[in-house]
Amino acid sequence: MGRALLFLVAGSFVIFGMLQLGVSGRQSSMNEINVGYVLDAQARNIANSALESALNRLMTDDTWRAGPQQPFRYQYGDEYADVQVVDASMQGVTLPPNVIEIRSKGVSGDRQASAVARIEVEDSLPTIESTxxxxxxxxxxxxxxxxxxxxxxxxxxxxxxxxxxxxxxxxxxxxxxxxxxxxxxxxxxxxxxxxxxxxxxxxxxxxxxxxxxxxxxxxxxxxxxxxxxxxxxxxxxxxxxxxxxxxxxxxxxxxxxxxxxxxxxxxxxxxxxxxxxxxxxxxxxxxxxxxxxxxxxxxxxxxxxxxxxxxxxxxxxxxxxxxxxxxxxxxxxxxxxxxxxxxxxxxxxx
Incomplete structure (x- = not known):
């Protein structure tokens, strides 16, 4: 009777330990998922913040450009966003002639997110229909x-x-x-x-x-x-x-x-x-x-x-x-x- 009870108690500890390990594993997994969600959200926020900053800059200087080979970097502490500002005059870019495209890539930890905006620049001259x-x-x-x-x-x-x-x-x-x-x-x-x-x-x-x-x-x-x-x-x-x-x-x-x-x-x-x-x-x-x-x-x-x-x-x-x-x-x-x-x-x- 005593030996059987000892086996029963020992078995309970083993099962409880297994359950505890399972819960702990699931918790770790959930923590990783939660961290991933946070980093994804932060990367999106960074991409959008940089996009807004680039839009504001273009409103006062629409000659500003930053090509794929030399993007402009907005730094936010340890996080950052690389921004391209491109138009049809740049090699490899296909856009209408009066459109500027902003491409923002936000980075937070090991996660990245992108945001893109297009600006249409209205011709500042009156329509020229003849000489x-x-x-x-x-x-x-x-x-x-x-x-x-x-x-x-x-x-x-x-x-x-x-x-x-x-x-x-x-x-x-x-x-x-x-x-x-x-x-x-x-x-x-x-x-x-x-x-x-x-x-x-x-x-x-x-x-x-x-x-x-x-x-x-x-x-x-x-x-x-x-x-x-x-x-x-x-x-x-x-x-x-x-x-x-x-x-x-x-x-x-x-x-x-x-x-x-x-x-x-x-x-x-x-x-x-x-x-x-x-x-x-x-x-x-x-x-x-x-x-x-x-x-x-x-x-x-x-x-x-x-x-x-x-x-x-x-x-x-x-x-x-x-x-x-x-x-x-x-x-x-x-x-x-x-x-x-x-x-x-x-x-x-x-």
Whole structure:
């Protein structure tokens, strides 16, 4: 009886020990699972925190990039996130041309988590639908001779698609251009050969006015009257300028880059050379290019939301206005420092 009881007690200890080991093993397993959950959650938090930091940085500097070979690291104590900021200009990246993608990888212990956001950058320039865009039905055109060229073919080093030489938003403006003689009409070129003048009543004059208001508010210089003379007196490729003139802009052997806006009733008076201007010129008054060599790469827009705004185009010099997508793209990229490019988040993904 005593020996049997001893065996029974000993067996109970063995079974209890086995149960205890099983519970302890399960507890260890549960602890490991819980630690894993915590690390996974922390890695996700780190990835999302870095993503938010990168978004905030891009809102003030959308030129910032960090490629796959050199990601930017956000450090959070012993934990961190590596962030890539990429766009279509980078080798091996397939994205729409106006989209920036942020790729964040958070690391906590031996766990990793990813978060991705896409930002759509709205074009900071008004829509360019032709080399010269006309937004008025009150237009006077005076072109003397045929020593001029308005070219809608892309003159960039790596050309894109061609645009019409001239696009107008009213029948009256179209009829005014069609009064030119055949040799003059031949100098207005675009896709498909032949005279390139189109009537497009869908051109958005309100968007042009919105852009003008934004550019005026962020202008580098605003003048009543101004004389520009000398190299880079109207900005440079390295430092493009937004110049607004309410009265007369007198150009005498000047060069420049950026945006020129001549307000309603004002005059662009180019009686000397403007033989290298790269950018966008907006005229809400008179464009007088009556002497010298005028060479503009980019685009010109005339008029605004008021359909009766009086626009006078007087080309009597050696005038060349060439569409150049690379000039406009470079100008658009420089706009955050001047007129504020708009951005919006279009998606956040795990």
């Amino acid at each position: 010269m865009g006309i937004f008025t039905n009150n237009l006077t055109v005076n072109i003397s001779g045929s020593s001029f060229l308005i070219d809608g073919n892309d003159n960039a080093a790596v050309p894109g698609g061609a645009l019409p030489g001239i696009a107008v938003n009213s029948q009256a403006a179209y009829d005014e251009f069609m009064k030119l003689n055949s040799s003059q009409l031949d100098k207005i070129q675009g896709p498909g050969g032949g005279t390139s003048i189109v009537l497009n009543t869908e051109m958005d004059a309100d968007a042009l006015e919105t852009f003008i208001a934004q550019a005026v508010a962020n202008a580098d210089a605003v003048y009543d009257d101004h004389t520009a003379s000398g190299a880079n007196s109207l900005g440079s490729v390295e430092d493009p300028q937004i110049i607004v003139v309410n009265g007369t802009l007198d150009i005498r052997n000047a060069t420049g880059a950026g945006i020129i806006i001549v307000r309603e009733g004002g005059i662009l008076d180019a009686r000397g050379n403007l033989d290298n201007y790269q950018g966008l010129i907006i005229i809400q008054g008179t464009a007088g290019m009556s002497r010298g060599n005028i060479h503009i790469r980019g685009a010109m827009l005339f008029g605004g939301a008021n359909p009766a705004i009086e626009i006078d185009i007087d080309f009597r010099g050696n005038v060349n206005i060439l569409y150049d997508s690379s000039v406009l793209n470079q100008l658009s990229a420089s706009m955050p420092e001047t007129a504020g490019k708009k951005q919006r988040v279009v998606g956040i993904y795990d």
